[in-house]
Amino acid sequence: MTTSGPIDQNPTAPLPPSSRSGSPAAGVVPDFAPPPPGRARRRYAVVGTGHRAGMYVAALTGDHADVGEIVAWLDPNPARVDWYDDELRRARPDAAPLPRYTPDQLERMVAEQRVDIVIVTSPDHSHAELVDRSLRAGADVVVEKPLATDAEGSRRIARAVAETGRGVVTTFNYRYAPRNSTLREVIASGAIGEVTGVHFEWALDTVHGADYFRRWHRDKANSGGLLVHKASHHFDLVNWWLDDVPRRVYASGALRFYGDENARARGWPDRPERGTDAAGDPFSLDLRSDPRLEGLYLRAERHDGYRRDLDPFAPGITIEDNMAVLVDYRRGATLSYSLNAHSPWEGYRVTVNGTAGRAELEVIERGFVEVDEEGNAILDPSATPGLATHDPLRPEGERLTVQRHWRRTEEVTIPAGIGGHGGGDAILLMDILRGDLRLAPDPLRRAADYLDGVRAVAVGIAANRSLATGLPVTVDELALGVDL
Numbered sequence: 141m142t143t144s145g146p147i148d149q150n151p152t153a154p155l156p157p158s159s160r161s162g163s164p165a166a167g168v169v170p171d172f173a174p175p176p177p178g179r180a181r182r183r184y185a186v187v188g189t190g191h192r193a194g195m196y197v198a199a200l201t202g203d204h205a206d207v208g209e210i211v212a213w214l215d216p217n218p219a220r221v222d223w224y225d226d227e228l229r230r231a232r233p234d235a236a237p238l239p240r241y242t243p244d245q246l247e248r249m250v251a252e253q254r255v256d257i258v259i260v261t262s263p264d265h266s267h268a269e270l271v272d273r274s275l276r277a278g279a280d281v282v283v284e285k286p287l288a289t290d291a292e293g294s295r296r297i298a299r300a301v302a303e304t305g306r307g308v309v310t311t312f313n314y315r316y317a318p319r320n321s322t323l324r325e326v327i328a329s330g331a332i333g334e335v336t337g338v339h340f341e342w343a344l345d346t347v348h349g350a351d352y353f354r355r356w357h358r359d360k361a362n363s364g365g366l367l368v369h370k371a372s373h374h375f376d377l378v379n380w381w382l383d384d385v386p387r388r389v390y391a392s393g394a395l396r397f398y399g400d401e402n403a404r405a406r407g408w409p410d411r412p413e414r415g416t417d418a419a420g421d422p423f424s425l426d427l428r429s430d431p432r433l434e435g436l437y438l439r440a441e442r443h444d445g446y447r448r449d450l451d452p453f454a455p456g457i458t459i460e461d462n463m464a465v466l467v468d469y470r471r472g473a474t475l476s477y478s479l480n481a482h483s484p485w486e487g488y489r490v491t492v493n494g495t496a497g498r499a500e501l502e503v504i505e506r507g508f509v510e511v512d513e514e515g516n517a518i519l520d521p522s523a524t525p526g527l528a529t530h531d532p533l534r535p536e537g538e539r540l541t542v543q544r545h546w547r548r549t550e551e552v553t554i555p556a557g558i559g560g561h562g563g564g565d566a567i568l569l570m571d572i573l574r575g576d577l578r579l580a581p582d583p584l585r586r587a588a589d590y591l592d593g594v595r596a597v598a599v600g601i602a603a604n605r606s607l608a609t610g611l612p613v614t615v616d617e618l619a620l621g622v623d624l
């Protein structure tokens with residue numbers, strides 16, 4: 141598989157035009173005051189030095205180096221820590237390696253390095269423990285989604301927040317993508333009246349979708365499955381768009397495409413064990429095709445045996461690839477949601493029905509997966525001159541429309557953003573790293589707090605319980621440890 145891509149997102153995720161924009165529209169980037177003269181930079185530790193950590197490292201050694209600095213690494217794998225020490229040297233040739241710690245030494249790290257804020261970018265199942273211990277060690281926390289993978293994890297964090305009074309921020313970058321922010325503006329403006337229901341379909345393609353079946357996410361104990369790991373982004377969006385709280389959840393789903401049994405049933409018995417060196421296979425990820433993948437994963441395997449490129453049809457998968465969820469909200473709206481992880485194109489469609497009309501958002505992030513002469517999927521066709529870059533019938537793009545009763549449809553302009561994830565990551569980083577210097581409060585209230593993190597995983601955790609029992613599950617019965 142041919143890879144390329146920014147370090148701020150999953151290397152298999154699509155790179156739609158909005159993620160390449162360098163010139164955001166007026167008003168998209170908030171204004172910030174300069175830091176007061178003499179104010180000490182905040183001291184950050186990065187816990188979990190895998191791929192996602194790169195976004196924070198780039199920010200704190202680049203645009204936000206005036207307000208914060210990384211003072212320590214924590215990861216069980218020394219090769220991945222080496223990679224980031226090298227990254228620091230690439231940013232500043234005279235940079236010395238930072239102090240490094242293993243997970244059992246977290247409290248010592250916070251004390252010795254006088255850490256103000258711990259950034260948690262480790263696998264999902266470890267978040268609850270690492271957030272709890274960081275708070276109790278005396279640091280605030282920025283934690284990647286999902287906040288926790290199960291109800292006990294949520295309760296554990298709730299206890300630590302209540303007992304320490306310290307801050308936890310869950311990062312929800314999708315809110316900051318201008319198309320998603322604009323939909324919130326449309327709903328909040330009252331243009332479609334009171335919202336009565338939302339229909340939300342998310343399609344992951346056979347490159348990006350398959351990635352969740354190649355590594356730790358494939359085990360539900362690690363990720364909570366895609367209803368927690370991936371859909372917590374989507375459930376957070378709906379919670380935030382509606383400014384409401386989920387109340388009851390019913391889910392249905394199964395593993396119907398990936399996995400060894402499905403491959404056998406389809407007559408594909410001889411799959412490669414792993415993607416690296418498996419030329420000619422559109423489901424494979426070759427770690428040698430990208431220096432970052434090779435450095436962070438292939439060369440780090442000898443320390444922990446973590447393989448980033450397992451065949452998505454190899455045995456051991458315990459998560460679903462087709463999921464449907466119904467969510468009732470407290471104020472009365474219903475969400476019908478579906479997630480598919482083996483689609484030929486990637487993107488999403490949202491319909492919001494209201495008492496005065498409906499809003500519709502359609503986003504195509506990758507129109508089709510292009511395959512090279514050898515049969516490998518090409519992640520970024522625009523990096524290879526001469527390759528077609530879009531399907532004329534399904535061009536990459538985004539469209540937001542509003543239609544009020546008895547009126548024609550109107551298209552709502554979506555302003556250009558900056559950075560990855562539909563233009564969301566760069567502005568998210570500004571809010572996380574220098575939010576206290578904002579000159580005006582955000583009318584869209586995009587900065588997610590700890591409660592937003594709980595509300596988002598509440599739906600996925602309830603959905604997992606519903607999958608197990610076949611029954612609807614109320615969020616209250618999960619006893620997540622905090623009043624939502």
Ligand SMILES: NC(=O)c1ccc[n+]([C@@H]2O[C@H](COP(=O)([O-])OP(=O)(O)OC[C@H]3O[C@@H](n4cnc5c(N)ncnc54)[C@H](O)[C@@H]3O)[C@@H](O)[C@H]2O)c1
Pocket residue numbers: 149150187188189190191192193214215216217220243260261262263264266270284285286311313369561
């Ligand atoms: N917001 C987004 O769009 C987005 C995108 C990608 C990843 N993420 C999130 O970031 C997190 C990391 O994902 P990734 O793709 O970088 O994974 P990764 O596998 O690349 O990296 C995880 C790192 O954590 C380390 N680790 C394992 N156990 C640990 C422990 N107990 N303590 C500390 N470190 C530990 C691993 O050695 C590895 O270096 C996940 O929670 C994921 O959901 C979010």
